[in-house]
Structure formats: C-alpha cells, structure tokens
Amino acid sequence: MQVSIENVGSLGRKLTIRLPAQRLEDTIRTRILEMGRSARLKGFRPGKVPTKVIEQRYGSQIRNEALSEMIGSSFQEAVTQEKLRPAVQPSIATTGRPENGEIEYTATFEVLPEIGKLDIGALEIVKPVASVTDADIDQMIETLRLQRRSWNQVERAAQDGDMVLFEYSAQGEGFRHPESGTDRVGAILGSGAYSKELEDKLAGHKAGEEFSAHIDFPAAVRTPALSGKSADVNVKIVRVQEAQLPAVDGAFAASFGVKEGGLERFREDVRANLERELKGVLMGRLKAAALEKLVDSHPELEVPQGMIENEARMLARQAGAQTQDAVAQFLPTARRRVSAGLLIAELARQNNIRLDTSRVKETLATIASTYEEPEQVVELYTRDPQLMSALQNRVIEDQVVEWMADHAKCSEQSLSFNEVMRPGA
Structure with a gap:
C-alpha cells in the first residue's frame, strides 16, 4: 500500500492511496467461490452453481462490496500509519478500476486539531x-395532593382555587370569537393559566350568573384567536367547583406505590x-x-x-x-x-x-x-x-x-x- 498526504487548509487532509489490484481480485474470486458453494438457484443443485452464473448474477454486487470493504480497512490502516485523527467520515473518490496493476482512491477529510497543554488553574x-x-418535602407532597385532587360542585360564589366552567363570546376591533354562539372554557381561579384578568372577573359569581367585562388577553392565552387582543367579553357561569384534597395518610402513600412503611417511607421516597x-x-x-x-x-x-x-x-x-x-x-x-x-x-x-x-x-x-x-x-x-x-x-x-x-x-x-x-x- 502506497500513501501520499496533501494538506488542504489547516485541518483538511487528502490521502491518495494505491493498492495492488490483485488484492481486490483475490477477494472477489474467493467470495464468488464461497457463494457458489452456498447459493440456491433454480435449476442448479445446492453447492453446484457454476462460477460463471454467480459472476453474471452477483458479480457487480460482490465487487462493490469488496471494494468498499478494502477501502475502509486500508483507510484505517493508512491513518494509523500516518498518525492522523480524522474528525469526520472521509469523502472517498475512486473509479474502482485497476490501472497499471493498482487501484487508486482519494480520501478527503478533516483531522482533529492539535491542542496544547490545557491549564485550567486560572478559570x-x-x-x-x-x-x-x-419544607421542600412538604411542598412536594402538597403538589402531589393537588395532582390527586377531586372537584365538587358548589352553589356559592366562585373564589380563588375553584374550577369555574363558563361560556363566553368576545368581540373586539374587526373580530368576534367565536364567529357565532359561545365558547366553553374551564379555568382554575388564581392560576393565571387562561387569563388572570378574566379569572379575577369570574371571582364572586355563582352558577347561572352573567356579566360583561372588557378584557386585555395575554399573548399566551390558550385561545389563539384572542392572543394579545382586547375585547368586550360576555360571560355566563355554568358551574363552580371547589377542590377536595386527599388526606395525607397511608392510603395516599399507597396510591404512589408505597405499600409498606406508611408515611415515613413515603417521605423517604419523596x-x-x-x-x-x-x-x-x-x-x-x-x-x-x-x-x-x-x-x-x-x-x-x-x-x-x-x-x-x-x-x-x-x-x-x-x-x-x-x-x-x-x-x-x-x-x-x-x-x-x-x-x-x-x-x-x-x-x-x-x-x-x-x-x-x-x-x-x-x-x-x-x-x-x-x-x-x-x-x-x-x-x-x-x-x-x-x-x-x-x-x-x-x-x-x-x-x-x-x-x-x-x-x-x-x-x-x-x-x-x-x-x-x-x-x-
């Protein structure tokens, strides 16, 4: 194997590698013979397929595979020999045809930079x-309670922490949402998840009550049509529900897979x-x-x-x-x-x-x-x-x-x- 190196910029390298063509031909001939002994083709007994038939049917595939493997192995051999550290896969160029008894290919790639002694003492x-x-554990347990909360309908006026289901329509300059009728939305008061301004307006109202208000919707509102817009909103309260938090007891711990050890084990897991x-x-x-x-x-x-x-x-x-x-x-x-x-x-x-x-x-x-x-x-x-x-x-x-x-x-x-x-x- 003959190898020549050309620098292409500071990190680029171009290897020209020449290999004996006979090396490829020997590999191809060996693989054709091996395939002839194992191939099963209609009209031929197993292991008795003539070499010429294998060459006609699979010769091109075998040659390409053998050439690809020879290039891959010789490239690794070349970079080891020349003490190069490729940074990326090389770009290979070759005709694959023998010339003067040799097969030549070029491999173009970048190498890893040479980094001098690193001193981080001053960093x-x-x-x-x-x-x-x-306190962090208590806070997480409270979060888990909120995740497992249930909702009970109430007749009183809505307050912070309640889930309010309401129907509304919003009309502003050049638009109405929805185009006709009303939209139905649920919001937890005080969460700010829908529109803090609208949630504040919902507080103090009972199921069945209606009211109107001017609302400046935030850009992150769940309804894209209202994003960042100002509108006059007509609202009807459909239902008010209060949260029912589960007790922190053995059953609560068990709901998170803690079957033994009760609350003490649960707190350890948290x-x-x-x-x-x-x-x-x-x-x-x-x-x-x-x-x-x-x-x-x-x-x-x-x-x-x-x-x-x-x-x-x-x-x-x-x-x-x-x-x-x-x-x-x-x-x-x-x-x-x-x-x-x-x-x-x-x-x-x-x-x-x-x-x-x-x-x-x-x-x-x-x-x-x-x-x-x-x-x-x-x-x-x-x-x-x-x-x-x-x-x-x-x-x-x-x-x-x-x-x-x-x-x-x-x-x-x-x-x-x-x-x-x-x-x-």
Missing part, C-alpha cells in the same frame, strides 16, 4: 450547592426523588458554567467545519427544522458545543481521566428508576450501542467537569431547592 467557576429540606432531581440539575448548571469558561478561554481553537455542520444539523432536527437557513442559525451554538467536546476530551486525555464504569451503571439505574419498568430501560440501553455511547459520553463529561471544579478557582454559591429547580420563579 473562575461558580459551583451551585443546595440540599433538600423538610426525599430520594427530590435529591436525585436536584443532583442532576446542580450538575447541569455546574457543567454549563464550567464549559462556558473553558470555551471562552480558548477562542483561538480551530474546530473542524464538518463537525460544526453535523452538530448544527442535529440541533436543527431536534428543533423540528431542517432547512439550510435553520441549520445556519445553529452554527454558532454548534461551534461552541463542538469546541467544548474537543476540550473536554483533551482534558480527559491529558489528565488520565478514564470512564468510571460503575458510575455508568449508577447513572443508568437512576435513569431507569424514573420509569414504571426499569428493567426494560436497562435492557434497551444495553442493546443499543448508540444510547450506551451517549450515556458514557455524559458520564465522562461529568467526571471531567468535577475534576475541573477541583482544580480551577472554584467558589460555592449556596441556593435553596426552589432557587435551583425553579430559577426566576
């Missing part, structure tokens, strides 16, 4: 810290779930802060364009848009993400940070525990190399970020559970 990273308190969620969010915030500092400290880093474009296409697909314009909008974000990945990998290499397999199992168990049938989730990851690879990448990233926090100028920021889980609330 200033803020690490958020928080813990789960009894704490464990909150601590798991808190740990994940804290790591996410630390990772975001650390990687932002890391990327910003290496603005000169050359990043393979192919990796950036692949990342941008993935981000566009995740956002439900795959046009060229949409992909272009994600290029800046993609560049930072790829830069972060390259720097994380280099930090791991330079500091001998190896994947902790026990931590992979622990993380997988945590993910699986959030599903009704965790065993199936573990099996899914175990059987899917792509899923497992993504999980392993996540774990090694977490390991590197924790190492960064230990070796950079790291300060702690104490926060409450709510400040971490519901920032800005």
